[in-house]
Amino acid sequence: MAPKTLSAWDSMLPNDVERFGEVILDQRERRRWCAAILIGGLPYIWSTTGAEQRRRFLEHLHLQRGDRVLLIGEGIPGIGIDAEIRDRIGPDAELVVVDFMEQVRDTVSSGRFPQWTWSYGAQYPDEHFDAIAVFQGVAHADDWHAAAVDLLRTLKPGGAIALGEVIFGPPMADVIRQDAHVLYVFTKLWEVLFPGQVFEDQPYWSLQDLAKAFAGMLSDTGEHADRGIEVFWGLKA
Numbered sequence: 001m002a003p004k005t006l007s008a009w010d011s012m013l014p015n016d017v018e019r020f021g022e023v024i025l026d027q028r029e030r031r032r033w034c035a036a037i038l039i040g041g042l043p044y045i046w047s048t049t050g051a052e053q054r055r056r057f058l059e060h061l062h063l064q065r066g067d068r069v070l071l072i073g074e075g076i077p078g079i080g081i082d083a084e085i086r087d088r089i090g091p092d093a094e095l096v097v098v099d100f101m102e103q104v105r106d107t108v109s110s111g112r113f114p115q116w117t118w119s120y121g122a123q124y125p126d127e128h129f130d131a132i133a134v135f136q137g138v139a140h141a142d143d144w145h146a147a148a149v150d151l152l153r154t155l156k157p158g159g160a161i162a163l164g165e166v167i168f169g170p171p172m173a174d175v176i177r178q179d180a181h182v183l184y185v186f187t188k189l190w191e192v193l194f195p196g197q198v199f200e201d202q203p204y205w206s207l208q209d210l211a212k213a214f215a216g217m218l219s220d221t222g223e224h225a226d227r228g229i230e231v232f233w234g235l236k237a
Helices: 014-020 027-038 042-047 051-059 081-089 101-109 144-153 169-176 180-193 207-213
Strands: 069-073 095-099 129-135 155-166 218-226 229-236
Touching: 027 180, 042 051, 042 155, 051 081, 051 155, 051 218, 051 229, 069 081, 081 095, 081 129, 129 144, 144 155, 144 207, 169 180, 207 218, 207 229
Parallel strands: 069 095, 069 129, 129 155
Antiparallel strands: 155 229, 218 229
């Protein structure tokens, strides 16, 4: 007879409860600790595994002293990418930072999908910025062609745009499913944090999607992917 298929949390044994305490049966505590495990890793990833991709991202912004820069993403102060950009453009240059980390978390906590229509360039005049950086925010635009049009209107001709992301979605799911232990751990996280969802359900725009969204609007485009971190860049045509 085939073994019964259990959820990852239902597989906890009575002696596990004895060892760790009945607190592990509390759904609220499970959610709190699962969130603590999954959330907050961006500063670590971008300073270790992603250090080379971080360097690549900054390099392709072609920053100069006095540049005006629009920086959009999640966890920007914690990761420190704003400080690195500031070092390159100088203290008197214009750096506009849009950080929507808490919006993402609040949206996920409410059970909604963390994507929305972007209009971050709407308040700025044409050709205002020398560079645009989307750092750890790519997944949260609901239409990247529309977002590209909105942002590039504010970018000077020849100005650089770079997008960098530690990804979720199908590529991550493929990696998770290759190892039984990794699959178990992530299944426990997903059962609590994203009930009813599979790994592939997380928002994701591939490098191919971005290339298509920006088609005809950029020159000198390039892309690089390494261990779940993707970077896309180009110059306004």
